[in-house]
Amino acid sequence: MVKRVCYNAEHAYMLILLKEVWYHYCEIDQGTVSALLAAESKGKFYNASIKDSGTDGKFSCRDKPVPELQ
Known part of the structure; x- marks a missing residue:
């Protein structure tokens, strides 16, 4: 199910690949990712x-800005 996890600690931002779809989560702490x-x-x-x-909870990016990563 979980194919890949990418985490940016500076922005507390995670991308996770589930099957063939990427999902993003904001303000997710390092402890949870670890x-x-x-x-x-x-x-x-x-x-x-x-x-x-993440759906409408504490990790949702719905009401938080998604960081601009380069």
Whole structure:
């Protein structure tokens, strides 16, 4: 399920590739990303700790500016 994770700590911004679709999350802390990368099942961790928080929750980019990365 989780194909790739890209994280920019300076901007607390994560891109995650699930199957063939990229999703982005804003103001996501390093601890959460580290826990995702260390999880035995990244898919289960993502679903339980990030996905639900990202839709309209604390990691949603809906009401936060997406950083301009170069």
